[in-house]
Amino acid sequence: xxxxxxxxxxxxxxxxxxxxxxxxxxxxxxxxxxxxxxxxxxxxxxxxxxxxxxxxxxxxxxxxxxxxxxxxxxxxxxxxxxxxxxxxxxxxxxxxxxxxxxxxxxxxxxxxxxxxxxxxxxxxxxxxxxxxxxxxxxxxxxxxxxxxxxxxxxxxxxxxxxxxxxxxxxxxxxxxxxxxxxxxxxxxxxxxxx
Amino acid sequence: xxxxxxxxxxxxxxxxxxxxxxxxxxxxxxxxxxxxxxxxxxxxxxxxxxxxxxxxxxxxxxxxxxxxxxxxxxxxxxxxxxxxxxxxxxxxxxxxxxxxxxxxxxxxxxxxxxxxxxxxxxxxxxxxxxxxxxxxxxxxxxxxxxxxxxxxxxxxxxxxxxxxxxxxxxxxxxxxxxxxxxxxxxxxxxxxxx
DNA sequence: GCCATTAAGCTAATACTATTAGCCAAAGCC
DNA sequence: GGCTTTGGCTAATAGTATTAGCTTAATGGC
Numbered sequence: 001x002x003x004x005x006x007x008x009x010x011x012x013x014x015x016x017x018x019x020x021x022x023x024x025x026x027x028x029x030x031x032x033x034x035x036x037x038x039x040x041x042x043x044x045x046x047x048x049x050x051x052x053x054x055x056x057x058x059x060x061x062x063x064x065x066x067x068x069x070x071x072x073x074x075x076x077x078x079x080x081x082x083x084x085x086x087x088x089x090x091x092x093x094x095x096x097x098x099x100x101x102x103x104x105x106x107x108x109x110x111x112x113x114x115x116x117x118x119x120x121x122x123x124x125x126x127x128x129x130x131x132x133x134x135x136x137x138x139x140x141x142x143x144x145x146x147x148x149x150x151x152x153x154x155x156x157x158x159x160x161x162x163x164x165x166x167x168x169x170x171x172x173x174x175x176x177x178x179x180x181x182x183x184x185x186x187x188x189x190x191x192x193x194x
Numbered sequence: 195x196x197x198x199x200x201x202x203x204x205x206x207x208x209x210x211x212x213x214x215x216x217x218x219x220x221x222x223x224x225x226x227x228x229x230x231x232x233x234x235x236x237x238x239x240x241x242x243x244x245x246x247x248x249x250x251x252x253x254x255x256x257x258x259x260x261x262x263x264x265x266x267x268x269x270x271x272x273x274x275x276x277x278x279x280x281x282x283x284x285x286x287x288x289x290x291x292x293x294x295x296x297x298x299x300x301x302x303x304x305x306x307x308x309x310x311x312x313x314x315x316x317x318x319x320x321x322x323x324x325x326x327x328x329x330x331x332x333x334x335x336x337x338x339x340x341x342x343x344x345x346x347x348x349x350x351x352x353x354x355x356x357x358x359x360x361x362x363x364x365x366x367x368x369x370x371x372x373x374x375x376x377x378x379x380x381x382x383x384x385x386x387x388x
Numbered sequence: 389g390c391c392a393t394t395a396a397g398c399t400a401a402t403a404c405t406a407t408t409a410g411c412c413a414a415a416g417c418c
Numbered sequence: 419g420g421c422t423t424t425g426g427c428t429a430a431t432a433g434t435a436t437t438a439g440c441t442t443a444a445t446g447g448c
Binding site: 389390391392393394395396397398399400401402403404405406407408409410411412413414415416417418 | 421426427430432436443446447448
């Protein structure tokens with residue numbers, strides 16, 4: 001009975017690969033698929049993870065960390081509308097290139113999970129990036145959270161509708177996304193003047 | 195062996211009730227729960243529906259129809275920014291009051307499903323309502339589809355983030371939604387001027 | 389270098405899920 | 419009243435996650 005040399009990180013890595021390549025993505029993640037890829041029986045996975053739900057949250061942490069990394073990288077040295085556009089484009093590109101990982105970033109966190117703290121931390125940092133990006137618009141403090149939510153909602157909504165085939169007609173989706181960024185830039189600019 | 199007097203419509207109605215009351219909502223819809231509520235064994239349901247997936251699409255049709263009905267009702271006799279705000283508020287209210295039914299409206303349609311045509315029809319009509327609402331903004335024709343997509347994306351994204359607990363801090367979410375509508379109105383107004 | 393402990397795999401079993409096959413009786417039609 | 423259709427049933431299959439308990443590989447102490 002030779003060992004496969006698994007670990008919590010190795011199992012999570014396999015899950016990350018699977019959610020981006022499997023047809024059913026994050027929602028269709030299954031321990032059977034992970035075990036098959038690892039060359040191991042299903043119950044063996046429980047030596048490294050507590051449950052499927054916990055594995056899903058581990059994948060979520062990877063996704064959120066990558067999202068934070070990209071968001072930061074895309075907006076260093078840019079400000080105002082340009083930064084907002086860059087952030088939006090990067091988010092859409094991430095969701096397009098890693099649909100499963102992006103979907104994972106939407107899971108609800110769970111307390112009494114080993115990764116709960118790390119997850120809350122990276123989620124906070126991600127919001128901080130958005131706040132920094134919006135700083136260039138000169139928003140009043142009490143308007144800032146509204147602007148952050150409008151930004152997240154708009155981009156996330158677009159990305160999700162696009163991913164789930166919600167846009168019936170195949171009119172140029174790239175152009176529509178640029179229009180969304182126009183709407184956001186103009187709208188938040190207006191929000192700053194009220 | 196007395197009969198329960200089920201039918202496709204009755205089964206669908208039970209499923210509709212369940213997705214709005216059950217904790218796991220639309221994603222956690224199960225034939226076992228439907229059968230229990232109907233007072234029938236699970237396999238008996240197959241006399242009325244083809245599969246769980248088909249039942250989910252039937253629920254989606256109910257949800258989309260209700261969404262269309264409410265969207266129309268909320269925007270008759272209103273125009274321009276007021277209509278857009280009314281539409282947005284109605285959508286959010288629907289999602290808040292019927293979370294399972296709202297989630298159901300996001301399923302991907304499937305051809306060779308008995309309800310595929312009806313589903314496409316009601317989806318088309320729903321988009322028509324949004325187009326009518328945006329007519330008051332005086333958009334160029336080629337900008338119209340972009341504006342529709344920006345509207346759907348923004349509102350849907352907000353509603354979904356709100357439903358999944360995506361807004362960490364409990365700052366006034368109602369106010370943030372009104373701010374989103376402000377952003378949308380200002381942004382689409384700007385889009386019309388380009 | 390051996391021994392004891394820990395840790396990582398396994399099989400087996402349980403409890404769910406959907407789905408199909410085949411049977412049986414209730415309801416409706418002629 | 420009998421025949422057909424239809425709506426229920428039980429039983430069986432295959433898939434899912436999860437727990438329990440066993441066995442053996444790797445590792446640390448002396």
